[in-house]
Amino acid sequence: MRGDSTVRIGLLGCGNVGAALVQLVAANGDAVAARTGLRLELTRVAVSDVTRPRTVALAPGVLTADAAGVVDDPEVDLVVEVMGGIEPARSLILTALKAGKPVVTANKELLATHGAELFDAAVKSGVDLLFEAAVCAAIPLMRPLRESLAGDRITRVIGIVNGTTNFILTRMTEGGESFADALAEAQSLGYAERDPTADVEGFDAAAKAAIIASVAFGIDVRAGDVYCEGITGVTTDDIAMAARLGYVVKLLAVADSVPSPGGDQVAVRVHPAMIPLDHPLAAVREAYNAVFVQGDAAGELMFYGRGAGGRPTASAVLGDVVDAASNLRQGTSASAGVAGLATARLRPMDELESQYYLSLDVADKPGVLERVAHAFSRNQVSIVQVLQLGMGEEARLMLVTHTARERDMQATVAELRRLDVVDRVGSLLRVIGPE
């Protein structure tokens, strides 16, 4: 296999990640060839505008606006998709797979909505569809879940999978900044986009949670299946209260496999949560990501690193390219692990059991605490701890419950909203217990 084994790559997209990939192939191509015998060549690169000035040098004739032509080109052995979006990425990937060309993609959005269709197409053609870069960039996660833990039973995955919100929460925690100020800082540093909705509302994390759950549990979970709350309601008071109780507030993606009659159910959710200060995830600061995995035999594992950025993402893409190219030359594929995803038996959010933290702004007068406490007890939710802060004519109540059912807690919140003495129902944070 060593010697003249050139693998010709068709690259779809040459933005931040694509350009970093071009540079990485130029810098490390010789080392890859020395180690694996594979000579990687960027044969065709499809971009939307060929006239735009580029920071990377490409041989004449490599750039083209014809993405379909790149996929169809008989000179292209393997396709890398870093253009993003659903279409035309989906159709291009399906065409490549049907033509027997392995595909490496970093497209989280596409996998979180059409993953099962793409995986099946890959298996049908017997070629690889690899996507390590689609979840948390350079953090090795898909390969450990699929391969390293292939003989184990994964019971839970908890991840900090969005760097923007982790940066914001870190600033709120360590600098006492408001959400608005921390968001503005994240935007000025390029961590948050001008429209931060996808990050701060948890949608980006939900897409990653869907992919993680699919791979960890071998089931078909889509982004739309994921219960999702963002961090826009989290206040510095909530964070201070968490610290007082020995917790830190993080936006978590949680995927649980819950034994139930008729087969395991899977619960997948994204929401801000309080985690104990000595939990390994609590030390994950700034824009870093980390994913905590509970294996039945392996025990607790955690994978940590930069979850975004052109170069980290390109590093993950290139690792997959080397793998797919090697399999292509050997006439094999590694996709079997994510083929034929079973239909997910999703556990309704209502059935979650958790401890909860809730903040309330209430009138500061006699009898209020009694009425609030009654709303909890009427719904079988038991309170562990209360802190009251005076704020002039109002008071802020911060309460922590014993383990309760989500539906009971939601009924409590609904009832509290109807009380005239409650001016505002603030954050509802789920509390992750010590492992």
Place this chain on the structure above:
Amino acid sequence: MRGDSTVRIGLLGCGNVGAALVQLVAANGDAVAARTGLRLELTRVAVSDVTRPRTVALAPGVLTADAAGVVDDPEVDLVVEVMGGIEPARSLILTALKAGKPVVTANKELLATHGAELFDAAVKSGVDLLFEAAVCAAIPLMRPLRESLAGDRITRVIGIVNGTTNFILTRMTEGGESFADALAEAQSLGYAERDPTADVEGFDAAAKAAIIASVAFGIDVRAGDVYCEGITGVTTDDIAMAARLGYVVKLLAVADSVPSPGGDQVAVRVHPAMIPLDHPLAAVREAYNAVFVQGDAAGELMFYGRGAGGRPTASAVLGDVVDAASNLRQGTSASAGVAGLATARLRPMDELESQYYLSLDVADKPGVLERVAHAFSRNQVSIVQVLQLGMGEEARLMLVTHTARERDMQATVAELRRLDVVDRVGSLLRVIGPE
């Protein structure tokens, strides 16, 4: 490939790890078969004493005392070696590989002394030799280093790779226990052996460091090439001083790739060190392990988990077994990544540049600090910080230096030992800077 694809395993050794593997195959074999089409069967199990009572159920005729017979058995497709030690493990593995049988091993000691010979034998036969379990048990590390980062350039690996010493240092740090008390506690909990030498002197960590450096940098590093200091000299005073300076003391395995004329040099060392409290490794407590990897493009990554124990180790072994069995059925192998290890160009420890922490017990009288300081300055080592604690007629000096060369620091220490006012030269700790 799906259907009747049974892979018959010959297991060498059925102690802690082997027994856990037997249980794991029984528990998860069906799930593995459903996902991969591979039916794993433990066909033969070699043990030193077939009459000893066992906790795991094995079919009659499976147990044997004839390890060589298991390897040679035409009914055995794949060999798992969890017996440990150099011989007969080495010969058995070589025989299996030469017969075209893939091997999965958890044998750290063997790989750290004869790795290159075994890898070459695997490549020559075109079959897998996988060893994820040999370093930090269930923490996926070999696969990420070899595959996920295949297109990147690894510049540094820093690991907490010995759970026993991390447990001891955690107790000394959090409970203020002495080394002796913490060791006794580790022994009573089963974390440390009755003879703790291999752990507390750093030999176990050095063997892991050699394997990690070999895989990360593609070079042949043996345990004997690793500079090694243990933690027996670390005191609670050192740890308290570290905390005061914003550091925590950990036993680290460090492998650096250092650019130098004529090609990169590699420096591999194990010693106690001070790391900043906000470094991700600082949060790794108790008997947990973690390995921090710096990739040129990927940036900082960390892998965390239980680095020892029967079930975590068996989980890693079984992940490798599934991989090797799948490759065997497809007629391929993944070993190319660790073939033909280049001869290591080792950087002598003398040439290390680091900040240092040093503790000294000195006579408490005028002029002593001046003489101590003179020993540093004569050797071009510049002091950043000094703390003096009175202890009756003696005083303890704790000093931190600017970045200095190891040879200069060692010359300073030698000179200090000769001073009549210095009663004892205590810990010399290297200081790992913020990344």
